[in-house]
Amino acid sequence: MGLLETAITGKKRGSSHAHVVAELGNAIVSGKIPEGSILPGDAELSQRFAVSRTVLREAMKTLAAKRLIEPKAKVGTRVLPRANWNFFDPDVLEWRCETGIDLTFIEHLAEMRTALEPAAAAAAARRATADDIVALYAIAARFDDLAHTPESIAKVDLEFHLAIARMSGNPFMHSASALIEAALSIAFQLSSPASSPDMIEDIAGNHLRIAHAIASRDPEKAIAAMRHVIDVGRSRIQKSLAPADKDQAGTGT
Known part of the structure; x- marks a missing residue:
């Protein structure tokens, strides 16, 4: 289950290990x-979580792989500094989102998306097959539906951006898709474009421009169109957070 699906359904993975x-x-x-x-x-x-030591050790291996902890002989298992954590890991990103979303986190996510996704769009403009482009247009067409709910438009949005990551032909782009999903999960929760017919039309047009640029084999237009989509999303989320941030500043919290 991905980060966006968790945000939509509220369901968590249920195994003892996952818990x-x-x-x-x-x-x-x-x-x-x-x-x-x-x-x-x-x-x-083991006693606290009511699990066997085998389950616990596997869980610790998982956390170590995410660079959150490190076992040391004769010392114990130490929590690593934040600089070591793997923020590309979907679980780490999900936990970071659950701690509270602020403008700094939004900006960091947007910076990473701006570094990666325009490059993915440019690569897709160079490498996408005819079938890829047909499939991308089919996804883009599904934005244009005034009956969208926040859930439905978020799923289309994620499908579109992950399709471009795959079309780029660069496995590193696809591996960074958790960042895209985190950003779209936040957008779903805070400022969905489904709240307004005008916003639905805007998001449909903006994503269609990305598809047109890729189909026309124009990397520069693909870069510009993708940057615009990221900037619009960042601005929308920032506006939704600004009143809360001001309230916190006023109360000293």
Whole structure:
């Protein structure tokens, strides 16, 4: 289950392993378990989560692979500094979103999308097959529906952007798709374009321009069109957050 699907349905993965990973990972990313601290031993954690040591050890291996923790002989399992965390990992991104979304986080996400997605669009303009382009137009056409709900338009949006990542032919682009999904998940929750017919028309037109640029084999137009879509989304989310940020500043929280 992806980050966007989790945001839409509210459902979490249900295995014991997934539960332990999510509870500890969220606590680390939120700061409830501080960076540099030593986690309790296996016996205590197994009892706390009511899981076998085998399940616990597999969960710890998963968290270590995400660079959140590191086991040290004769010391224990240490929580790594934030600079070590793998923010390209979908789970780490999900936990970061769950800790609270602020303007700084939005800006960081937008910066990464601006670095990656226009390049993916340019690569797609050079490498996409005729079938790829037909499929992209089919997705783009589904934006233009005034009956869209926040859920339905978010799913189309994600499908469109992931299609371009695949069409780029660059496996690194596809591997970074969790960033795209995080941004669209935030947009779904805070400022969906489905809230206004005009916004639906705008998002449909903006994404159609990306498809046109790719179909015309024009990398520069593809770059410009993708940047515009990212900038519009960033601006929309920033506006939705601004009143809350001002309220917090006024109360000193």
